[in-house]
Amino acid sequence: MSGAEGIVLSDLTLAHGRRPAVHHISGRFAPGSLTAIVGPNGAGKSTLLRAIAGLHPAGEGQLSAPRRDIALLPQAAALDRAFPISCLDVVLFGHWHRAGAFRALRPAERQAAREALAAVGLEGFERRPVGNLSTGQFQRVLFARLLVQDAPVILLDEPFNAVDARTAADLLALVHRWHGEGRTILAVLHDLELVRHDFPETLLLAREPVAWGPTAEVLTAANRMKARMMAEAWDAEAEACERSAA
Amino acid sequence: MRRALVGCLALSLAAPPLGVFLMLRRMSLTADVLAHGILPGIAVGFLVAGLSVTAMSIGGLVAGLIVGVGAGAISRATGGREDAALAALYLVALALGVTLISTRAGSVELSHLLFGSVLGVDDPALFLMAGVASLTLLALAFAWRPLVLECFDPGFAAAVRAHGGWWHMLFLVLVVLNVLAAFQALGTLMAVGLMMLPAVAARYWGRSVGGMAYAAAGIAVLASVAGLLVSYHFDLPSGPAIVLVAGGVWVVSVLAGPADGLLTRLLRRPHLSG
Numbered sequence: 127m128s129g130a131e132g133i134v135l136s137d138l139t140l141a142h143g144r145r146p147a148v149h150h151i152s153g154r155f156a157p158g159s160l161t162a163i164v165g166p167n168g169a170g171k172s173t174l175l176r177a178i179a180g181l182h183p184a185g186e187g188q189l190s191a192p193r194r195d196i197a198l199l200p201q202a203a204a205l206d207r208a209f210p211i212s213c214l215d216v217v218l219f220g221h222w223h224r225a226g227a228f229r230a231l232r233p234a235e236r237q238a239a240r241e242a243l244a245a246v247g248l249e250g251f252e253r254r255p256v257g258n259l260s261t262g263q264f265q266r267v268l269f270a271r272l273l274v275q276d277a278p279v280i281l282l283d284e285p286f287n288a289v290d291a292r293t294a295a296d297l298l299a300l301v302h303r304w305h306g307e308g309r310t311i312l313a314v315l316h317d318l319e320l321v322r323h324d325f326p327e328t329l330l331l332a333r334e335p336v337a338w339g340p341t342a343e344v345l346t347a348a349n350r351m352k353a354r355m356m357a358e359a360w361d362a363e364a365e366a367c368e369r370s371a372a
Numbered sequence: 373m374r375r376a377l378v379g380c381l382a383l384s385l386a387a388p389p390l391g392v393f394l395m396l397r398r399m400s401l402t403a404d405v406l407a408h409g410i411l412p413g414i415a416v417g418f419l420v421a422g423l424s425v426t427a428m429s430i431g432g433l434v435a436g437l438i439v440g441v442g443a444g445a446i447s448r449a450t451g452g453r454e455d456a457a458l459a460a461l462y463l464v465a466l467a468l469g470v471t472l473i474s475t476r477a478g479s480v481e482l483s484h485l486l487f488g489s490v491l492g493v494d495d496p497a498l499f500l501m502a503g504v505a506s507l508t509l510l511a512l513a514f515a516w517r518p519l520v521l522e523c524f525d526p527g528f529a530a531a532v533r534a535h536g537g538w539w540h541m542l543f544l545v546l547v548v549l550n551v552l553a554a555f556q557a558l559g560t561l562m563a564v565g566l567m568m569l570p571a572v573a574a575r576y577w578g579r580s581v582g583g584m585a586y587a588a589a590g591i592a593v594l595a596s597v598a599g600l601l602v603s604y605h606f607d608l609p610s611g612p613a614i615v616l617v618a619g620g621v622w623v624v625s626v627l628a629g630p631a632d633g634l635l636t637r638l639l640r641r642p643h644l645s646g
Contacts, residue, residue: 179531180531181527181530181531196531197531198527198528198531200527200528205524205525205527206396206524209396209523209524210396210578210579210580210581210583210584211520211524211580211581212580215520215580216524216525219521219525219528219532222521222532222534223532227515227517227518227534228514228517255579255580271528
């Protein structure tokens with residue numbers, strides 16, 4: 127469904143101010159691929175997703191991605207759940223790229239949002255304010271919004287954190303459905319069992335890519351040890367990127 | 373008196389919905405900063421042309437926009453912990469405004485500018501209030517969807533390229549205009565009262581942004597009428613009278629509002645809620 131190129135990174139470096147978060151990463155997320163991004167805390171996983179979504183400027187190097195076709199699910203903690211808005215209204219925002227700021231929503235679009243809520247197991251929740259939902263239910267609402275967005279490329283930042291096992295299983299089934307439909311999916315994850323079981327491709331990131339390819343080849347004990355050591359080494363190191371200066 | 377009533381009713385329809393958005397964005401303090409921030413501009417207008425609505429409004433508009441942009445910059449620079457810097461900003465603006473006015477004016481005019489006066493509402497002021505209210509309602513109807521989105525989920529707004537920053541600027545301009553209009557009747561110290569108090573009270577009456585906006589406008593209308601009557605009959609300054617009535621409604625709302633009011637919470641057992 128996405129462009130023939132997929133998402134291509136060439137020698138990409140991303141920084142927070144002067145502090146580099148992701149270093150010299152090159153590679154490609156093929157169209158239709160299902161990739162887990164794993165790595166220690168502070169490894170630059172979220173920054174990479176945000177950069178692909180066009181929300182973080184590329185420092186050096188090139189990043190080519192079909193920006194208009196990308197849907198991003200940020201980490202859940204970022205939202206104010208006390209906001210007075212109903213579940214259906216949140217899901218309807220998924221139509222933004224079609225309806226924009228002004229056009230009235232068509233009945234079919236409202237129906238699509240209702241069906242998306244039903245698909246994530248929240249039938250009858252249309253008028254419920256999001257403030258009344260559990261963390262897992264709220265994550266289901268955000269997945270329903272992703273369903274409505276209907277994007278060829280889907281970026282998920284820790285989608286199963288802080289949700290119960292039942293919710294995680296339901297949402298994972300949706301991820302597989304999207305994969306079956308040929309969408310490109312990148313998910314930042316911590317649960318390595320889940321990655322081994324459900325994600326064909328893995329990028330192991332520790333500010334620099336440690337390994338990238340089929341999951342079984344990436345998640346070796348040696349690679350994971352290397353990632354941990356690199357992350358710890360970075361904490362102690364100077365702020366500026368020495369290699370790009372050289 | 374009649375002019376003041378019409379003007380306050382116009383403001384009551386337009387300003388409280390803006391207050392709802394300010395409250396939901398956790399920017400209640402910013403409104404206060406803007407209200408005080410316009411004072412130096414009003415003072416300059418006053419020094420140039422006396423108690424002229426046009427001159428003071430232009431001055432206030434310029435000053436308000438500068439402070440609004442400055443407050444936004446402070447907010448970005450401090451990563452959301454801007455309250456101390458904003459407090460500093462509005463104290464300085466207030467002191468500067470009072471000093472400027474005092475160089476030329478007597479205490480009557482100073483009190484008029486600080487606390488508002490029903491007699492101060494002349495035809496130009498009334499046109500300003502009505503015009504601002506109409507413009508605000510039109511703009512809100514026009515920009516409702518992006519404002520709600522930018523308010524609820526700015527990250528998503530950025531991801532779908534909803535130009536949240538522009539909507540936010542439009543919103544700030546509306547707030548400055550409303551504060552300017554409210555200043556005519558309520559004075560600079562109380563101008564925000566008609567915007568924020570009904571909005572904060574409406575939190576206890578509505579469960580959607582739209583519901584809150586209607587509730588806030590209703591509360592503001594009530595406070596305007598009752599406040600002006602009290603002000604007229606007991607010879608009190610109009611601004612504080614209106615704000616005190618709105619404050620009373622707020623107290624009642626906290627206690628008895630149907631959405632998370634104290635009484636409702638006490639009466640309803642948690643497992644029956646929702």
